[in-house]
Amino acid sequence: MRLFVYVPFLASAIASCGARSAVRRANPKGATWVLTFTGVALALTTAGALSLLAFTEAARIPVVASLGRWPARHVGREVPVPWWLGLLAAVCITAIAADVVRQVHRYGRAVAPAVRLQLATTAEVISIDDASAYAYACRPWPFRPGVIVVSEGLAHGLDEDEQAAILAHERSHLEHYHGVFQLVALMLAAINPLLRPLRREIDFSLERWADEDAAATVGRTSTVIALGVSAVRQDLRTPPVARYGLEHANSRVPDRMRALLDDKRKRGRALLTMLAATTAGAAVATLLAAHNTEHLFEVLRK
Amino acid sequence: MQGVAKREPEPRRGFGELEQQVLRVLWAADAPLIAREVQAELVDPPAYTTVTTILDRLHSKGMVTRRARGRAFAYVAATTESETASQRARALLANGHDRTAVLQGFVDVLSESDADEVQRLLRAAHRLREHTKNGS
Numbered sequence: 001m002r003l004f005v006y007v008p009f010l011a012s013a014i015a016s017c018g019a020r021s022a023v024r025r026a027n028p029k030g031a032t033w034v035l036t037f038t039g040v041a042l043a044l045t046t047a048g049a050l051s052l053l054a055f056t057e058a059a060r061i062p063v064v065a066s067l068g069r070w071p072a073r074h075v076g077r078e079v080p081v082p083w084w085l086g087l088l089a090a091v092c093i094t095a096i097a098a099d100v101v102r103q104v105h106r107y108g109r110a111v112a113p114a115v116r117l118q119l120a121t122t123a124e125v126i127s128i129d130d131a132s133a134y135a136y137a138c139r140p141w142p143f144r145p146g147v148i149v150v151s152e153g154l155a156h157g158l159d160e161d162e163q164a165a166i167l168a169h170e171r172s173h174l175e176h177y178h179g180v181f182q183l184v185a186l187m188l189a190a191i192n193p194l195l196r197p198l199r200r201e202i203d204f205s206l207e208r209w210a211d212e213d214a215a216a217t218v219g220r221t222s223t224v225i226a227l228g229v230s231a232v233r234q235d236l237r238t239p240p241v242a243r244y245g246l247e248h249a250n251s252r253v254p255d256r257m258r259a260l261l262d263d264k265r266k267r268g269r270a271l272l273t274m275l276a277a278t279t280a281g282a283a284v285a286t287l288l289a290a291h292n293t294e295h296l297f298e299v300l301r302k
Numbered sequence: 303m304q305g306v307a308k309r310e311p312e313p314r315r316g317f318g319e320l321e322q323q324v325l326r327v328l329w330a331a332d333a334p335l336i337a338r339e340v341q342a343e344l345v346d347p348p349a350y351t352t353v354t355t356i357l358d359r360l361h362s363k364g365m366v367t368r369r370a371r372g373r374a375f376a377y378v379a380a381t382t383e384s385e386t387a388s389q390r391a392r393a394l395l396a397n398g399h400d401r402t403a404v405l406q407g408f409v410d411v412l413s414e415s416d417a418d419e420v421q422r423l424l425r426a427a428h429r430l431r432e433h434t435k436n437g438s
Contacts, residue, residue, distance in 0.1 A: 107404075113393070114404040120322075121387035128388050135408040149391045154408075166408055173406040182406065206406065221431045228424035231409040232417060253409055254419040261426065 002080040004292065005052055007285030008045035011278045012194035015042055018275055019201040024255070026268025028208035029176075034272045035202050036181055039195055041279045043188040045286040050089045050096075052286075052293055057086025059297070070300040078300055096191060103190045107183070111140045118147050125167065127152060133233040135166050137173035146174035154230055162226035165214045169223070172213035178206045204252055211256055224260045227253060320348065321365075324356050328366060329383050334376035 015038050023031050056079045058064050065072035076083065118141055125148045133154035139146025148170040155163055173179070181202060189199035215223040231253040327343040328335060335343075341353045357377050360366040365386075368375040381389075412420060 110404045117387070117390050120390055121383070123384050123387055126384065126387050126391050128391055130392070136405040137407075138405050140404050147387075147391070169408055170406075178406050179404070210406070221427050221434065224427040225424060225431070227409065228420050228427065231412050231420050232424070253412060254416050254423060257420065257423040257427070261423065261430070 004285040004289035005049050005081075007289075008042060008049045008282040009194065011282035011285075012042045012046055012192055012198075014278050015039075015275055016194060016197040018271060018278075019198045022268050022271035022275060023201045023205050023208070024259070024268070026272055028205050028212055031268065031272060032181060032202060032205040032209055034275055035198060035205060036184055038275045038279045039185065039188040039198050039202065041283055042195060042198075043191040045279075045282045046192045046194070047096075048286045049289065050093055052289055053081055053086050053089035054093055055086075055293070056081045057083065057090055060086075068297065068301075070297055074300060078296060096193075100187070100190045103186060107186065114138050114140045118144060121147060124148060125150060127155065133230050135170055135230070137170040137178075139174050139177070139179045142177055142180055146179075148174065154233070157233075158226055158229060159222075161218050161222035162229065164218045165223040165226040166230070168214035168217040169210040169226075172210040173206070176209065176213075178210070181206055204255075207252075208256060208259060211260055215260055220260055224257050227260070228257055320352070320356050321360060324353070324360065325365065325379055325386070328377060328379040334369070334371065334378045336371060336374040336376050338374070340377070 019035055019038075023035070026034075056075070059068065059070070059079070060072055060075045060083065062072045065075065118138055124145065128149060128151045130151040131153040132151055135148070135150040135154050137146055137148050148167065150166065150170075154166065158166070185199040185202040189196045211223060211227065214226075323344055324340055327340050331339075331343075337350065337354045337357055340357065341347045341350055344353070347353075357366065357368075357375070361368055361377070365380050366377045367380050368377045370376075
């Protein structure tokens, strides 16, 4: 309890720091899966650790103590958590719960029109008469096929292969349920703000995954050119995807192009293994902390 | 198609939903239909006058065209299904200010320094393409 309970927070910070270089090196599909599992496990363990800390605070309240049949005034002496830290944990839990509710509400508002679009059409690709350049995939409801929207402004001026690259990229998003990954990433960053960098890396990794699928279908150079040309022609007036990008303050199109051009594929297995190990460590530490706390209160009761 | 309509997340029983159903009937038909025929094609057919009201509305919105057949009007959808889908998609772009976790895009917005970098990488990619073309 004295130390173990803090391990999940440390592990979250480490995972967030390590995620960027892991994603840069590893195969994006594997990286997405590992990062998502890491994130989910770390979100759960930090939530558990926070609850433990908050519980030690609640245990000092006489009503709670009488319910648990331990002496309230002895808790402060036996529990190795200062009162202000327990209080801080309780405040954090409240703030996090409020943020999760807010995020779910935001997501719900954003998702309603997109689901309506998805259900309203049987077309796989919708071409929009718009001079701005953008393309996006939309499959918020995972149990029905998704929709790809491509503006005419984007299709215009790209050759056939480059257009095919864009479609293959969007199709990869739809086929591999990237919308679900995105939602999970959104939720875990809301539960544990330390994981926000990890969420950005999951989102980036999903784009890389789709890029690699496009490259496998139509070739590397066409994909790079399609990506570069559309990025350069993006304008700020109406691009929906750009609005999506605004939350991720820095665009990483150059990173994606470089990764595609770099055909000597590097291995990021070591880093991914490290992330997984960190996560496992956090999980074990949380369980131990929970066990210790239980034991502590058993002793207090006697 | 009616099956799809029933799976809408917020089933609205108002005119919007009926307009959609009427449009679907017109899209599915290969000839102009009079109101009576449209009514017959609808699931849970509403009253005849409701159908004529809806067709009138669609006509004033410019979504259907009509011409006289006998004493009645025969209606044809003015837009194709994919045009309507495209309009929906545009509406989604116009009013959804917060699509963060719903859409996955092909490109993000570029900062100025990134734009230069992208131009440089594009030239590299073009050279690579020329190179492979000459090589093969």
